[in-house]
Amino acid sequence: MAEVVQARVDAWTWAVRLFPTRSAAGAACRGGHVRVNGERAKPATTLVPGDEVRARVGDRERVVVVQRLIVKRVGAPVAVTCYLDRTPAAPPKEHVALAAQRDRGAGRPTKRDRRVIDRLRGR
Incomplete structure (x- = not known):
């Protein structure tokens, strides 16, 4: 698993399992449901470690901080190490x-x- 310097937001959100498919991640970006550091993100928006990603997934909004960049989908235990979850508790x-x-x-x-x-x- 080689680390990369930059990663697209659609590929990264799919790789860390925020979205079930890469096309769903791209569609969420195009629909305005993904924000990087408070700005609407296009699918090709590049990420760097430390960026805050807010993604509306279903009826919840996930808030994660990028810890490590990956572009290949990995298992759930490895994916959790790539971000810091700051999602507020569900009501x-x-x-x-x-x-x-x-x-x-x-x-x-x-x-x-x-x-x-x-x-x-x-x-």
């Missing part, structure tokens, strides 16, 4: 009201039941 999930749960075998909810369930879930 606790809100519990769904117990009234929205139906007994097993109760059949499909009626239209009125569905409206009540949706109202309880905040939709």
Whole structure:
């Protein structure tokens, strides 16, 4: 595993397993979901150690500081050593009201039941 002097942000985020595919990493960059040091990053933006990368992955925002540059995808234990994770803790999930749960075998909810369930879930 040879270290490189510079790495593209799309290749690096894929290599350290922030994104499942390189094309997903590139699409996230093009969509404005990846920022390097506070600036929107194009897929070809180069990284250097010490850069802060903010990436929206699913419904969370990951905040990592580049420790080591790699361009080849590596195993998860090795990938973790390439960045310092500064992602804030996820907020606790809100519990769904117990009234929205139906007994097993109760059949499909009626239209009125569905409206009540949706109202309880905040939709």
